[in-house]
Amino acid sequence: MLNKSFFDQPVLDVAQEIIGATLLFNGIGGVIVEVEAYDETDPASHSFRGPTPRNRVMFGPPGHAYVYKIYGIHHCLNFVCRPGSAVLIRALEPVQGLAAMRERRGGLSDRQLCSGPGKLAQALGIDLQHDGLGLDTPPFALKAAEVAHPIAAGPRIGITKGAETPWRFVQAGSCYLSRPLPKAQPVL
DNA sequence: AACTGGATCGTCT
DNA sequence: GACGATCCAGTTG
DSSP, X not given: OOOGGGGSSOHHHHHHHTTTOEEEEXXXXXXXXXXXXXXXXXXXXXXXXXXOTTTGGGGSOSSBEEEEEETTTEEEEXXXXXXXXXXXXXXXXXXXXXHHHXXXXXXXXXXXXXXXXXXXXXXXXXXXXXXXXXXXXTXXXXXXXXXXXXXXXXXXXXXXXXXXXXXXXXXXXXXXXXXXXXXXXXXX
């Protein structure tokens, strides 16, 4: 199980080490296969302009969930690292609670259950009421990866500022990504 | 396969 | 008052 001290590291380290870990929410979830990193030096980050009521959790202690609502419709889940930084969880390979996820998502194929930040929040039943919850206690549970998977990096998705920064990390070759990488770039 | 527009509202300027 | 760290359905090629 990953404890809070795991998240007290540079956000780029956490982003890459979290690939292959298993995320469960009330026992439902799967393997993290796609994330993006954000920090306070980054114009695309919610934390760029300092603390506000919405992003206050990003400036709190590491190891908590930062949940926000986007486009008035979808929810997005982040793992808070050091103050002002967080990892956006963008896609899971579904493993646990397939039936519950299919029901919430409308009976789609398994590849489409959690292949995007809004989709996975819907599949797991995460919304604003879970903003600020600790990641090391129920309803959350995080298990470290048992085997190291090859990781690839690329530009982040859906942003206009900082669009070139290659802070999107994926499990190379996974078919559960929100989108394939534009150009596969192996990392280490 | 690639692009378009609509849904829908909290947040910050 | 404008704009999203999105998703989906529809159209076009």
